[in-house]
Structure formats: structure tokens, C-alpha cells
Amino acid sequence: MMEVLSAFLSRRDDLGEEERNQLEQAVSRVREFAVDQDIVVEGSRPTESCLVLEGFTARYKLLGDGKRQLTAFHIPGDFVDLHSFLLKTMEHGVVALTPTRIAVVPHATLERLTRQFPHLTRLLWLSTLIDGSIHREWLVSIGRRSGAARIAHVFCELFLRLQVVGRTKPNSFRLPITQAELGDALGMSVVSVNRGLQELRDANLATWRGSVVTIADLQRLEEFADFDPRYLNLEREPR
Amino acid sequence: MMEVLSAFLSRRDDLGEEERNQLEQAVSRVREFAVDQDIVVEGSRPTESCLVLEGFTARYKLLGDGKRQLTAFHIPGDFVDLHSFLLKTMEHGVVALTPTRIAVVPHATLERLTRQFPHLTRLLWLSTLIDGSIHREWLVSIGRRSGAARIAHVFCELFLRLQVVGRTKPNSFRLPITQAELGDALGMSVVSVNRGLQELRDANLATWRGSVVTIADLQRLEEFADFDPRYLNLEREPR
DNA sequence: CGAGGTCTTGAAGACGATCAACAAACGTGG
DNA sequence: CCACGTTTGTTGATCGTCTTCAAGACCTCG
Numbered sequence: 001m002m003e004v005l006s007a008f009l010s011r012r013d014d015l016g017e018e019e020r021n022q023l024e025q026a027v028s029r030v031r032e033f034a035v036d037q038d039i040v041v042e043g044s045r046p047t048e049s050c051l052v053l054e055g056f057t058a059r060y061k062l063l064g065d066g067k068r069q070l071t072a073f074h075i076p077g078d079f080v081d082l083h084s085f086l087l088k089t090m091e092h093g094v095v096a097l098t099p100t101r102i103a104v105v106p107h108a109t110l111e112r113l114t115r116q117f118p119h120l121t122r123l124l125w126l127s128t129l130i131d132g133s134i135h136r137e138w139l140v141s142i143g144r145r146s147g148a149a150r151i152a153h154v155f156c157e158l159f160l161r162l163q164v165v166g167r168t169k170p171n172s173f174r175l176p177i178t179q180a181e182l183g184d185a186l187g188m189s190v191v192s193v194n195r196g197l198q199e200l201r202d203a204n205l206a207t208w209r210g211s212v213v214t215i216a217d218l219q220r221l222e223e224f225a226d227f228d229p230r231y232l233n234l235e236r237e238p239r
Numbered sequence: 240m241m242e243v244l245s246a247f248l249s250r251r252d253d254l255g256e257e258e259r260n261q262l263e264q265a266v267s268r269v270r271e272f273a274v275d276q277d278i279v280v281e282g283s284r285p286t287e288s289c290l291v292l293e294g295f296t297a298r299y300k301l302l303g304d305g306k307r308q309l310t311a312f313h314i315p316g317d318f319v320d321l322h323s324f325l326l327k328t329m330e331h332g333v334v335a336l337t338p339t340r341i342a343v344v345p346h347a348t349l350e351r352l353t354r355q356f357p358h359l360t361r362l363l364w365l366s367t368l369i370d371g372s373i374h375r376e377w378l379v380s381i382g383r384r385s386g387a388a389r390i391a392h393v394f395c396e397l398f399l400r401l402q403v404v405g406r407t408k409p410n411s412f413r414l415p416i417t418q419a420e421l422g423d424a425l426g427m428s429v430v431s432v433n434r435g436l437q438e439l440r441d442a443n444l445a446t447w448r449g450s451v452v453t454i455a456d457l458q459r460l461e462e463f464a465d466f467d468p469r470y471l472n473l474e475r476e477p478r
Numbered sequence: 479c480g481a482g483g484t485c486t487t488g489a490a491g492a493c494g495a496t497c498a499a500c501a502a503a504c505g506t507g508g
Numbered sequence: 509c510c511a512c513g514t515t516t517g518t519t520g521a522t523c524g525t526c527t528t529c530a531a532g533a534c535c536t537c538g
Binding site (some may be wrong): 061071072087089115121126131132138140144145187228231233235239 | 326327354378384
Binding site (some may be wrong): 188195 | 525526527528529
């Protein structure tokens, strides 16, 4: 069941047989969520963490004036709230952007893993560090990149991340979310997203039609977005 | 020497005598940095991590067109690159914004701690999770808050963070950086920062003169900034 | 087939960026 | 301790980008 997590982790370091078993046995149950349903509620104190098995999800925060900011997209293989294991109180919500299947891992089990399996613990820690690294790159995008470049950048990112868990075709991937949701992630209005997409299409860089993103020329798209994949930590090395 | 780190951690959970000793002994040496000097170089592969003992520092990324985005401020008690222990390659730089004193902790020592001290490991992990939580809140700021609110928000954040390590007065704190640097952190131009500061001053919320930020009324400033301190994880609980 | 959601387009307006110039503060060396 | 030069802060004017508002087209799904 945990093949997606194994794919995520073993892309970054060797994952032993025993470690795979421990992960497999860590799952207490599987849950299903419908579109727009909250997987984790802001302000709650989870006693377990959620790993995406299938579907597209996002972390989000709501502002006083009703605005919304998505702070991360999550795909199969991602823990959406592994940090709740130590942060205790969720300072953001997690919503299902598509129908989603989740594997649930009790915090008590995680605690035991930290006592018994130091290397596996480091890999779980690593996965939260990659979250942080992606956050930093998003800060750069939202803070300093143009609208079209932000879209291009997140297209590059999702393409590589989805590739790790086998969810891409040679030059395309499914992105079954709305332009409004993408706007909430990139700090843009729906209209700006729409026009940014036109810019990418007109420049022959990428298209997004019928929930499929097609990348015309990945290298040119990366250049346009000032995209440097290092922040995704796709290198396999001892951790 | 590591009182600032003890203050940071013991604010969030009990820190045992043995754990304090381990942290104290983890320091291999102390380094000093001048203003504008790089503490960690982007693209490098550190074999040790840096804890701020004294001074103001920032993580940053440079863009192709010369723009800069600061992705975090760091104050005494913060590890500026604890994540390099597992991420291996630095995808951002760290710069000293003031003269800075740093405690150096070898990665080999950290690795040993993860094998021998699970609870201490969780606390170190926690400190990187708090980094991530702050990143998320900055994403909300840059993505959705007005210029003046962004400034107000980061003032609230720094006030609380500095308080934890005893670097505040009742309603003020030293912020010895430039408006341009603050702009690079908030995704704003110098001019916008300057006008945002005027707005805060005119509204009697906060002033920043001669490197001292004075908060006229913290509660009103927090309201104005839509500031909710939960994301700083200032609660003491078993982790 | 109808209804709600999503996408697209245009027009107007707000906000922040940029440019440029000057003032103030700071630091350094004489 | 002062003079000077550099850095930082402040202000006004202009420009461009993104937001907002609004309306219509398209699509999907019951």
C-alpha cells in the first residue's frame, strides 16, 4: 500500500527491507475524502498523520477578510501533516482538491519509530525538510516572480514531483484543479492566472486544457520560470 | 554557551539535564561573521550546521535577474541550516545582517544524537518544523496581505520570537537591518516599505526609528496584521 | 435539458514598482 | 573632533501590473 511513500523516500536514499515493513505496518487505516472535504481541520490536534495514497490535496490558511492562501500542494507519497506529530496543533487546514485516499499513521507509532529506527526517523524528518524547501521556493515565486513565471514554475515542480511517483506521461501530467485554486496557491487572482496561462500558451511553453498540463519544451519552460530543481532534493544519497 | 538554544527548546518542551549537556558538547567551535558576510554559501555541501548565538541573519535566494528574496530571519537560538544535515546541498544562502556569532555543530554529532537521544532528536526536528510553519505564514503574508499588514505581521512575529530568547523590552525590540532588507523579505520595494511604515506610524500602531521597533499597542497591531501566534508554537508540551 | 460551476474577456481602478532627486544619518580618516 | 563620502531613508511623479467587477461563453453532470 505504501509504494508511493517508498518511491518518494527511496528516490532520496536507500530504504531497507525492514524499514519498508515498518512503514507498511505503521498504517492503522485508510480513509477516503470527497472533493472540497477537509482532511485535516485548522486548529485541531491530530493524534495521527495522513499520507496521500491517491488524489490531489492542499494545505491552506484562511484570512480574516475571507481570502485564502494555499501553502502547498500534496500528491501521492506526501505526508500532508507529518508535522502535526510534533507541532501538535494544526495551524492550517488540509483540503482534498480531488477525491482522495489517505493512509493514516498514528503518532504513537511514529514516536516508537523515532526510538527504534534512527535512519527511518531521519528519512521522515527529511520529508518534512523537503516540504520546507518547497515553501522557500514558493516564497521566492510569490515574492519576486511575475505571474506567468509563477505558473510556469509550479508546472515544472509538479511535473518532477509527480514523476517520482509515476504519475506523469513523457511531457504531460494531470492537474485536476481549478484556476481559482491555482490562484490561491500562487497569490494571484483568477483573472491573472487565466492571462498567465495564455501567455505560456502563446509563447509555446505549456498548455493546460481539460485538466491536463502539457509541457511543450521543458528546458525552455524551466528557463522562463528560473527553475532550479535542486530544491526538490531528487538526489539519492546517504542521509 | 547554548543558553539561547535551551531557551528556544525549553519554551516548547521539557529539556533534561543530559540533553542540555549533549547540546553544549555538540559545539565544535564558534565563528564570527561581519555584516553582509555569507555564513552559508548557496550550493555548498556543509558538514556542520550553524546556530546563531548573537546577531541577526537571513536565508536568501538570488534570482536570475538579480532580484533577491529573503526566506527567513534568524535570531539567537535559531539553527540557520540544521536542514543541511539531511538535505546535504544548500539550495539557499545565509547572510549576516549584523555582526554575528555562530556555534558550529558537526553533522556527525547530529547523526550520533539521532541514534542515542530520540527525544532530543524530536526537539531538533521540531525546530525545523517551526521554520516550516513560519515559512507558511510568510506565504500567506506575501500572497495575500497588504504591504502595511506584512510589515505589521513580521513585527509581531519578531517581537514574540525575540521575547523567547530575552531580546526585547516591554514594548520594543532592536531591528538593526535596512528597509531594503525588510523589503527583500516581504517581497516589496524599498519605497513600499517606507510608505507602509508611515502608514503604521500614522495609525499609531508601531514605529521603527534608529533600528528600534516600538509597538504602540500590540493587540491593535496584531488585529491590523491578522496575526495569530499559534504558528510560532510557543506552547510547552510533551513532544 | 437545465443549472451550477468554470473559463474567458473587457474595462476600470487600485496598488505597488520604478525612477529620480534630495535629506538625513552614519562611519571613516584626516 | 570635524569634514567628507557613502549609505540609508524620504518624497514626488509616473508607469505598469494585477485586482476587481461584470458579463457572457463554455462545459459538465445530474
